[in-house]
Amino acid sequence: MKQLLLSLWRFRHFMLSSIKAEFRGRFARSKLGALWMILNPLAQATIFAIVLSEVLAAKLPHVESKSAYAIYLMAGTAAWGLFAEIVNRCTTVFIDYSNTLKKIAFPRLCLPLIIGGSALLNHLLLLLAILVVFLFFGHPPNVAWLVLPLGMLLIVLFAFGLGIILGLLNVFSRDVGQVFTIVLQLWFWLTPVVYTVESLPERFAFIHRINPMSSLVKIYQDALLLGRLPQWENLVFPLIAAVGLFGFSFWIFRRASADLVDAL
Known part of the structure; x- marks a missing residue:
């Protein structure tokens, strides 16, 4: 483990430059460039806000604000989007970069870390866009926003470990990626992103309790909507799941990395 971490540290400049190159490559020959990273999520957030608050008049129980459901949905979507982007891209990263792995000698674990860094950068820009929409709604940030880095850290650890x-499994059996695409869609609907935990029938309440993403998404929803810090006892299971999976x-990467290139 120590040697692996040291090798990753030696290639830190390679990973940072790769994240920058991927960021710049998305907007090559674009006059607005990186501004699109804000405009796209800002447009999406604005559509959510207008449609849900003004057209559908969707409301949350026990919250009087007209824009509460739009804020709730944007917060949950932001948290879930960070998780889904890392997991989806990590699932195919070794296959996508198979030629690079065969030709260039570098720690193979650099690739998922580059993906994680890129996803985190996208996420921060999304939060900036959401902040603009919140200000438009008269919902300024508060001290509870300071807990968001904890939510990001736990989501990244959990997503990275799972990804x-x-x-690795997808390299040896390509069915894994196809199956998980379906699982991820089901997982989204089993996580309270578009509905509240209180709206779940009692017989399905156990799903919320065994789903680590429920508590991680709730960190965002409580902080962004209610200005409330998380209940720390509810983070014990997600913390164990995230750190344990990470x-x-x-460990499993060290066991499988010797056969990785041959399997590709």
Whole structure:
């Protein structure tokens, strides 16, 4: 483990330059450039806000604000989007970069870390766009926003650990990626992003309790909508799941990395 971490540290400049290159490559020959990183999520957030608040008049129970449901949905979507982007891209990263892995000698774990860094950058720009919409609604940030880095960290650890494991399995069996695409869609609807936990029938309440993403998404929803810090006892299970999966992914990667290139 120590050697692996040291090798990653030696290639830190390679990973940072790769993240920058991927960021710039998205907007090559675009006059607005990186501004699109804000305009696209801003447009999406604005559409959510207008349609849900003004057209559908969707409301949350026990919250009087007309824009509460739009804020709730944007917060949950932001948290879920960070998780889904990392997991989806990590699942295919070794296959997508198979030629690079065969030709260039570098720590293979750099690739998922580059994806994680890129996804985190996208996420921060999305939060900036959401902030603009919130200000438009008269819903300024508050001290509870300071807990968002904790939510980001736990989501990244959990997504990275799961993504690495799926990425390795996908190399040896390409069905894994196809199956998980369906699983991820189902997982989204089992997570309270578009509905509240209180709206779940009691017989389905256990799904919320065993789903780590429920508590992680709730960090965002509580902070962005209610200005409320999380209930720390509810984060014990997600913390164990995130750190445990992250550590396990390193272990299984070391076991499988010797056969990775041959399988590609």
